[in-house]
Amino acid sequence: MAGNAKSGDGRRSHWRIAVSGIALLLLLLPLIAMQFTDEVNWDEIDFLVAGAMLAVAFGSFELAARKTGSMRYRAAVGLAIAAAFILVWLNLAVGIIGTEDNPANLMYGGVLAVGIIGAAIARFRPHGMARALIATALAQALVGVIALIAGFGSDAPSFPEAIVFLTGFFAALWLISAWLFRKAAQEQTSAAAP
Known part of the structure; x- marks a missing residue:
């Protein structure tokens, strides 16, 4: 029994080192890019915000990974966290609706609120997470439709293609995550059956 605990602790330690390395690499990429191009121009605040976002994302995933041994559940959580991370990052960097300064981009905060509140109501159980x-x-999808109907960001050269494509992209990520949670719920139900 003690050998198994040590083995599990060793894997968890390797996992933490790998996650920390990935987070550090992601923070170093803009620093490296700044040496070669003027297109990337980060200051200390940018690095602090990116570091905080990475800490929240990886910390959230680690908490979820500890909660269950189900690979489907972990994959679903990882995909949902990655989608949320990319959505926030994209909005902060360039914006989805017009530019990053367009206040219409704040509607995406509501998208994240729906997911977070839904997850809390579901108590992070797989079946409820699928619904969330x-x-x-x-x-x-609603944010995308509102932006298109209201013409938010219509002054951007990529309007309406960027909104349509990114709305579909993120909706697909959320739905794939929901599907994985549903599979995890079925797996859990099967395991509980005699």
Whole structure:
């Protein structure tokens, strides 16, 4: 029994080192890019925000990974966290609706709120998480539809293609995550059956 605990602790330690290395690499990429191009121009605040976002993302995933041994559940959580991370990063960097300064981009905060509140209501159980992620996908689609109908960001050269493509992209990520949670719920139900 003690050998198994040590083996599990060793794997968890390797996992933490790998995650820390990935986070550090992601923070170093803009620093390296700044040496070669003027297109990337980060200051201390940018690095602090990126570091905080990475800490929240990887910390959230680690908490979820400790909660269950289900690979499907972990994959679903990882995909949902990655989608949320990319959504926030993209909005901070360039914006989805017009530029990053367009206040219409704040609607994406509502998309994330739907997912977070839904997850809390579901108590992070797989079946409820599937429903929360479906609701998140619907909120994502609603923001896209509102932006298109209202013409938010219509002054951008990429309007309406960027909004349509990114709305579909993020809605697909939320729905794939929901599907994985549903599979994890079925796996859990099967394991509980005699």
